[in-house]
Amino acid sequence: MAVYTQVSAEALARFLAGFDHGELVSAKGIAEGVENSNYLVDTTAGRFILTLYEKRVNAGDLPFFLAMLDHLAARGNAVPRALPDRNGVAIHELEGRPACLIEFLPGVSVSHPTEAQAFAAGAAMGRMHEALADFALVRENSMGIDTWRPLFERCGRDLDGIAPGLYDGVGFALDDVLAGWPGHLPTGTIHADLFPDNVLMRGDTVTGLIDFYFACTDIRAYDLAIMHGAWSFDSTGAQIYPAIGQALIAGYQQAFGLLAEERAGLLYLSKGACVRFLLSRAWDWLNTPAGAMVTRKDPLAYLRRFKAYDIQGTALFG
Ligand SMILES: Nc1ncnc2c1ncn2[C@@H]1O[C@H](COP(=O)(O)OP(=O)(O)OP(=O)(O)O)[C@@H](O)[C@H]1O
Ligand SMILES: N[C@@H](CCO)C(=O)O
Known part of the structure; x- marks a missing residue:
C-alpha cells in the first residue's frame, strides 16, 4: 500500500x-x-x-x-x-x-486487458500525443537512457542478492540497448508510465489517464514501447500476449499515426523500457524504507520481458 x-x-x-x-x-x-x-x-x-x-x-x-x-x-x-x-x-x-x-475520475484499471481495451488505451495515448504537439514546456527525462548505467552501477553487485546472476543479466541488457537505441526518432511530451494501473476504464471506454509524474520530453514512440511492455505480458513477465501489443499499436496508429521508422524502432525502445523498469524496481527492492506501506514490484518480471523481446524480435511489432 x-x-x-x-x-x-x-x-x-x-x-x-x-x-x-x-x-x-x-x-x-x-x-x-x-x-x-x-x-x-x-x-x-x-x-x-x-x-x-x-x-x-x-x-x-x-x-x-x-x-x-x-x-x-x-x-x-x-x-x-x-x-x-x-x-x-x-x-x-x-x-x-x-x-x-x-x-477524482471514474472508472477502474483493468488487470487483464482485452484486445478492445488495449486498442482503446493505445488510441487514448495517440490522442494525448496529438494534444501535446503544441505543449511548449520541456522536462528532461529523469529516468532517461543516460541515467541507466549510473543507476546500474549504484545497484552494483547487490543485484545478485535479488537473484543470482542478475548483475550480469542487467549488464548484458544495458549494453545491448545502448548499442541499438534509435536516438534519432521524433521527440515530444510523453507520459512515460502508462501501465494498465494508470488507465481508468469503463468497459472498453477510457475514462481517465492518471499518474503523470514521470512525464517528460523524450522519444515519442518510447511512450508506446513502455505501454507495450506493461500491457502485453502477464504481471510476472513470463507470458506474452502479442495480440494485445498489436491492438495497442493499432489504436495508437489510428488516433495519431506511427512512422515506419518509429515502428522499426519499437523493439529497441521496448528493450530499453525493460532496462528502465528493471533498474528502478531493483533500486526500490534494495532501498524501500522500513515501515512504508508499499508492495515492492518484482524487478525480474522485466528481465523476463527483455528476454522475450530479445528472442521474438521485430515480429512482435509487425
Ligand atoms: N484522479 C484520480 N481519480 C481516480 N482514482 C485515482 C486518481 N488518481 C489516483 N487514483 C487511484 O489511486 C491509485 C494510485 O494512484 P497513482 O497511480 O497515481 O499512484 P502512484 O503511487 O503514483 O502509482 P504508480 O506506482 O503507478 O507510479 C490509482 O491506481 C487509482 O486507483
Ligand atoms: N509503473 C512502475 C512503477 C512506477 O514507476 C512499475 O511498474 O515499475
Whole structure:
C-alpha cells in the first residue's frame, strides 16, 4: 500500500478549509501505487484524490506536470487536474510534503486487458500525443537512457542478492540497448508510465489517464514501447500476449499515426523500457524504507520481458 506519509484528520480538515470543495467526511489511504502517498477523500461537496509527493517527485517539476494536465484537459482528454484553492494556488505543503487536491475520475484499471481495451488505451495515448504537439514546456527525462548505467552501477553487485546472476543479466541488457537505441526518432511530451494501473476504464471506454509524474520530453514512440511492455505480458513477465501489443499499436496508429521508422524502432525502445523498469524496481527492492506501506514490484518480471523481446524480435511489432 502506497502510504509513506500519514495525514492526520485535523491537518486534512485544515487543508480542505482553504478550498471551496466542502468539509471533510472521510479519507482513506489508497492501496495501489508505489510512488506517492494517495488518499481517497470524501467531502460534503464530492470525492477527490489527495496526493502527497514522495521521493521521486521533485517539487520543482510539479508546475510542469500540472501545466501538462491543464493543457490536456483543455483539449478534451480525460485527465485529472489539480484543483486551485480560494487563492488560486494548486501546489501546497501538507505533513511536510508537497501536496495537491486532485479531481477524482471514474472508472477502474483493468488487470487483464482485452484486445478492445488495449486498442482503446493505445488510441487514448495517440490522442494525448496529438494534444501535446503544441505543449511548449520541456522536462528532461529523469529516468532517461543516460541515467541507466549510473543507476546500474549504484545497484552494483547487490543485484545478485535479488537473484543470482542478475548483475550480469542487467549488464548484458544495458549494453545491448545502448548499442541499438534509435536516438534519432521524433521527440515530444510523453507520459512515460502508462501501465494498465494508470488507465481508468469503463468497459472498453477510457475514462481517465492518471499518474503523470514521470512525464517528460523524450522519444515519442518510447511512450508506446513502455505501454507495450506493461500491457502485453502477464504481471510476472513470463507470458506474452502479442495480440494485445498489436491492438495497442493499432489504436495508437489510428488516433495519431506511427512512422515506419518509429515502428522499426519499437523493439529497441521496448528493450530499453525493460532496462528502465528493471533498474528502478531493483533500486526500490534494495532501498524501500522500513515501515512504508508499499508492495515492492518484482524487478525480474522485466528481465523476463527483455528476454522475450530479445528472442521474438521485430515480429512482435509487425
Ligand atoms: N484522479 C484520480 N481519480 C481516480 N482514482 C485515482 C486518481 N488518481 C489516483 N487514483 C487511484 O489511486 C491509485 C494510485 O494512484 P497513482 O497511480 O497515481 O499512484 P502512484 O503511487 O503514483 O502509482 P504508480 O506506482 O503507478 O507510479 C490509482 O491506481 C487509482 O486507483
Ligand atoms: N509503473 C512502475 C512503477 C512506477 O514507476 C512499475 O511498474 O515499475
